[in-house]
Amino acid sequence: MRLLVVEDNQALGHSIASAFRAKGHAVDCVESGEDADTSLRTQPYDLVILDIGLPDLDGLEVLRRLRRRKSRVPVLMLTARDGLEDRVQGLNLGADDYLCKPFALAELEARAGALIRRGVGGEAAIIAHGRLTLDTAARLARVDGEPIDLPRRELTLLEVLLIQRGQVVAKQLLLEKLFGFEEEAGVNAVEIYVHRLRKKLEPAGVRIRTVRGLGYLLENP
Ligand code: CA
Numbered sequence: 001m002r003l004l005v006v007e008d009n010q011a012l013g014h015s016i017a018s019a020f021r022a023k024g025h026a027v028d029c030v031e032s033g034e035d036a037d038t039s040l041r042t043q044p045y046d047l048v049i050l051d052i053g054l055p056d057l058d059g060l061e062v063l064r065r066l067r068r069r070k071s072r073v074p075v076l077m078l079t080a081r082d083g084l085e086d087r088v089q090g091l092n093l094g095a096d097d098y099l100c101k102p103f104a105l106a107e108l109e110a111r112a113g114a115l116i117r118r119g120v121g122g123e124a125a126i127i128a129h130g131r132l133t134l135d136t137a138a139r140l141a142r143v144d145g146e147p148i149d150l151p152r153r154e155l156t157l158l159e160v161l162l163i164q165r166g167q168v169v170a171k172q173l174l175l176e177k178l179f180g181f182e183e184e185a186g187v188n189a190v191e192i193y194v195h196r197l198r199k200k201l202e203p204a205g206v207r208i209r210t211v212r213g214l215g216y217l218l219e220n221p
Contacts, residue, residue: 001025001026001044001046001115001156001159001160001177002025002027002028002043002044002045002046002176002177002180002220003020003025003026003027003028003048003049003112004027004028004029004030004036004039004040004043004045004047004048004049005020005027005028005029005030005049005050005057006027006030006035006036006048006049006050006054006062007031007034007049007051007078008031008032008051008053008054008055009051010031012028012113013029013031015105015214016049016108016119017029017086017146017219019041019105019108019109020112021090021152021180022107023109023139023152024085024139024150024151024152024154024155024178025156025209026156026179026180026183027045027180028045028179028180028181029102031054031055031060032054032055032057032059032093033054033055033056033057033061034056035064036048036050036054036059036084037062037065037066038056038147039060039070039181040065040066040073041185042199043070043176043181044176045072046074046116046177047073047074047112047115047116047118047119047210048066048073048075048076049074049076049078049112050062050063050076050077050078050095051077051078052077052078052079052080052083052086052090053080054071054075057122057156059077059078060086060089060090062091062094063075063077063094063095064104066094067093067094069130069212072119073119074096074115074116074118074119075093075094075095075096075097076097076098076099076108076111077090077095077097077098077099078098078101078103079098079099079100079101079128080100080101081100081101083100087100094199095117096115096118097114107139110137112166113136113137117136125137125138125152127163129165129206129218129221130136130161130204130205130206130221131144131145131204131205131206131221132201132204132206133145134155134158134159134162137188139155140154141154142164142205142218143157143201143203143204144204148200149198153178153193154193154196154197156177156178157174157177157178157194157197158160158189158197158201159183159194160177160216161172161216161218164218165218165219165220166217166218166220167217167218168211168214168215168216168217169216169217169218170214170215171187171190171191171215171216172187172215173215174188174190174194174215174216175189175190178190187194192205194208194210194216198215204220205217205221209217
């Protein structure tokens with residue numbers, strides 16, 4: 001999944017970004033409201049983690065503009081402990097959740113995970129597909145109940161394909177879900193990950209079909 005982290009405290013922004021990258025998400029980090037606004041206009045995201053206190057445009061204005069464009073991307077606000085008014089205003093503007101600073105990264109991850117799942121059509125935490133199950137909260141895939149070892153990007157790839165199973169998923173979309181702006185990767189990187197994932201899933205009877213010129217399709221079992 002692709003996340004945007006908007007936080008002017010660089011150290012905090014980086015630790016949030018690395019926590020989500022370690023889970024296999026593509027993460028873009030920006031430090032100002034203007035940059036956030038630009039990124040949100042140019043790139044679709046699955047979740048935005050938005051600090052309220054930012055140097056130029058504040059987070060509330062970024063949120064207001066986002067919702068005015070009718071975007072429904074889930075937004076999790078980060079607010080100061082004494083920022084009750086900000087929280088109320090943020091929720092009124094269409095934020096989905098908030099966390100008060102300081103917070104534990106584990107809590108942010110848990111809440112973010114819930115919002116991502118809700119955003120992708122309210123998928124349950126565990127998606128079953130034939131002999132395969134994927135626990136999207138624990139980031140663990142199993143075949144016949146036995147965990148299989150999937151590196152983080154293969155896991156994200158599987159998650160995207162499972163959520164859209166039975167439909168063709170464009171290579172470009174997969175590229176956007178797997179890699180952030182800072183990572184230079186082309187569609188051939190997607191092909192490599194699909195190839196690896198396909199080899200691991202074939203013994204379980206899970207087929208990822210290539211649809212020429214379009215993308216990939218996880219066939220229904
Ligand atoms: Ca701030």
